[in-house]
Amino acid sequence: MKQDWTGRTLELTVGPVAHGGHCVARVDGRVVFVRHALPGEQVLAEVTEDAGKSFCRADAIEVLTPAKGRVTPPCPVAGPGLCGGCDWQHASGQTQRELKAEVVAEQLSRLAGLDLPVTVEELPGGLLRWRTRVRFVADDDGRAGLRAHRSHRVVPLADCPITARAAVGAVLPHAWSAGDEIESTEDADGEVHVRRLPGRGRRPEQQRGGIAVQRAAGREWRIAAHGFWQVHPEAAETLARIVGEWAQAAPGARAWDLYAGAGLFASVLAEQVGPRGRVLAVESGRRAVSDGKANLAGLRQVSWRCGQVEQLLRDRTDSPQVVVLDPPRKGAGREVVERIAAAGPERVVYVACDPAALARDVATFAGLGYRLDRLRAFDAFPMTHHVECVALLTPATEGG
Structure with a gap:
């Protein structure tokens, strides 16, 4: 007979953080994913969802022993059964970043077999009023x-x-x-x-x-107001800077910018390769491509292709020195990673908004001869469980 604990109140000792804005506890051999709790706390949790499998979901409705990082949420509806927009309003900023760092490290360890120290860096502006x-x-x-x-x-x-x-x-x-x-x-x-x-x-x-005006990478951008752009006002400039530092595209080189959006990273690559180089920008959104062409009209070394990345890479025979990719939350996937690796770039700069997807793709790259060289993570979504990462992958034969 299937177990259904929905509505049941459990006294729990909360375990480690998990990907998705909750922590893990165990009761009678079952996993309980607990929201509104912090690792190490003793709580009363009400089961909110139970499909009768090996796990169920619950909300901490009373904290019996609070963790050191617990704070009063600044929003009155950031609690059990209320708004689902935030995950960590009950945690201090430092605690939030530590939890996110644990999640990134755990995903890389579990999915890619990498044990790396991870630090999630704070962006300017604080925890509130960042969402644009x-x-x-x-x-x-x-x-x-x-x-x-x-x-x-x-x-x-x-x-x-x-x-x-x-x-x-x-x-x-x-x-x-x-x-x-x-x-x-x-x-x-x-x-x-x-x-x-x-x-x-x-x-x-x-x-x-x-038409929204944005500024990053030394440029003013005019783009569709409701198209894609980084949500945090400091994120676009920060990510463009890191991509530029790690891409190091040589003058005259070829580079790819995959999932290019309106061309933020393509603009950085174009400045590096100069007028004798070539930058291929691939993006599936027609409006984003239109905006990209208009904003980068003065950079004739940038060529645009509108369509799905996996399809447009199938017939490519060029060998880029650098590939930058910023895929959607699900990640790039095996086909795209295989085609990037087959092109043999010296450096791959991967911008990721989901640590699990990043870890899966890093594992695929590893099987194709590329190692994770560097990683930085940024708290571009305070109060939520989301985190932005930038990874540099290089051929494994270089540097060991």
Whole structure:
């Protein structure tokens, strides 16, 4: 008979952090994934989800013995059964970064067989008001908010402390239609761009959104306001700097920028290779490619290809000196990694927003003769479990 502990209250000693914004505890031979807890705490946890397998999910509803890093959440709806937008508001900033470092190290160890010390670095600006791009949703009464964790239920909000004030103020005070999704973006000039995506089966509005101004890598970028750009205002500049330091593309060399977005990293590579070099930028989003072409119009060494990376690499016969890739959360995957390795670059700079996907791809690279040379991690998403990593991979024959 399957076990169903849903609604049951358990007294738990909380174990280590796990990928996904929770910690691990064990009861009667079963794993319990506990949110709103910290490692080492003694808590009362209510089981919220149980499919009858070897694990269940729970929320810590009372902390009997708090950990040293516990703090009072700055948001009143960052608690059990409430908003699912944040994972670690109950932890100090230093504790959050330590937890994320443990997750990155554990994923690399478990999935790639690498035991490395990891430090998650803080970005300027603090824990609050860093989020410049957010999508809210309206509840049945037209109040904007965010969904509860692992639920479609909308938690209406009076504020979102991690989101830029102007982006919040353009949406939350207003009434919307039930089911609407409302995207709000604050750009580098402080201008807020709002787009409504009607819900409940209504025909989507034909809105393209505004043009956002962003600044990074010594350039001013004009891009689709609701297209891809780093959410944290310091992230794009930080990542571009690290990519430039590690890419080291020589003048006249060839380089690839895969999953290029609007061309942030392509611009860095183009400056390195100069007018005699070549940079191939591959991106599947047509609007991003259009924005990239417009923003990098003066860099004739950059050529653009619009389409899926795995498809466009199948017929490539050139040998880039450097490859930069910034894949979506699921990672690049075996086919893309194999084609990069087959091209034989001297350096691969991998920008990752998911440590598990990064670790899987690093393991694939290792089987193809590339080793993880360097790794840096940044807290580009404070209060959440997300972390941004940059990895440098080089041929294993170089340096041992």
